[in-house]
Amino acid sequence: MIKEKILQAYEQLAESYDALIDHKPHNAFYDRPTSLELIGDVTGNHILDAACGSGKYAEILMEKGGIVSGFDISPKMIKLARERNRNNGKFSVHDLSEPFFHLNDHQFDIVLCALALHYIEDWNLTIQEFYRVLKPGGRLIISIEHPFFEYTYFQSQNYFNTEAVATEWSGFGAPVKMHSFRRSLQECINPIVKNGFRIIELREPKPIAEFAITDPKHYQELMTFPAFMHMKAIKNPSYS
Numbered sequence: 001m002i003k004e005k006i007l008q009a010y011e012q013l014a015e016s017y018d019a020l021i022d023h024k025p026h027n028a029f030y031d032r033p034t035s036l037e038l039i040g041d042v043t044g045n046h047i048l049d050a051a052c053g054s055g056k057y058a059e060i061l062m063e064k065g066g067i068v069s070g071f072d073i074s075p076k077m078i079k080l081a082r083e084r085n086r087n088n089g090k091f092s093v094h095d096l097s098e099p100f101f102h103l104n105d106h107q108f109d110i111v112l113c114a115l116a117l118h119y120i121e122d123w124n125l126t127i128q129e130f131y132r133v134l135k136p137g138g139r140l141i142i143s144i145e146h147p148f149f150e151y152t153y154f155q156s157q158n159y160f161n162t163e164a165v166a167t168e169w170s171g172f173g174a175p176v177k178m179h180s181f182r183r184s185l186q187e188c189i190n191p192i193v194k195n196g197f198r199i200i201e202l203r204e205p206k207p208i209a210e211f212a213i214t215d216p217k218h219y220q221e222l223m224t225f226p227a228f229m230h231m232k233a234i235k236n237p238s239y240s
């Protein structure tokens, strides 16, 4: 099953992911600057970091005055998130595609889900759970691989189909086969707006200048074509 393969891959690369995450260009100089700008002020806010990895976002958000709970499917990632954050924040093992039975209704001001939704085939339940755990008017910040990037990268034959894809990652030590689900733009937008959110901003980010120093080749590519897409949405309290 694809979910097990994704879990095994992250268990294999968790330590190396954690060792690199502070400065890995696609995260530090491309994904995080945009997500953090969209999140805005977090002082005193309760934040859910869904698929938190080894807790780098949690670390930054707690430094900025947020109160963070995170979960991830990978037990190794959760162990590393706890170690990185030295018992600050709450971290648990949980699967994004299952109901968040460990979380209460209206518990969070902000839900962040960075670079993880492409591991889920059907987003509806996950978005419904984001809606349930957010307070009315709460903010949802999502970053994903850009659907146009994925379409070309995976050389898809049918843009409209949601399909299982796989690629080899070699940037985290020993090569690992990483599986995910590629989908069209409408399949990225509609599960969000049809499950009670109003998208208020969509970003196709460009890398910040530091990216060019570490990885000039990908910097040039990302300055002309996006690899990621970010969305900021607000929970519409009148949705039923």
Ligand SMILES: C[S@@+](CC[C@H](N)C(=O)[O-])C[C@H]1O[C@@H](n2cnc3c(N)ncnc32)[C@H](O)[C@@H]1O
Pocket: 003, 006, 010, 021, 027, 050, 051, 052, 053, 054, 055, 056, 057, 071, 072, 073, 074, 077, 094, 095, 096, 097, 113, 114, 115, 116, 119, 120
């Ligand atoms: C690219 S990493 C991003 C981690 C973190 N959000 C960040 O930006 O640093 C993707 C994460 O999604 C997690 N993941 C994959 N499938 C998941 C699932 N079904 N439920 C929860 N987490 C999942 C992986 O274990 C991994 O930690």
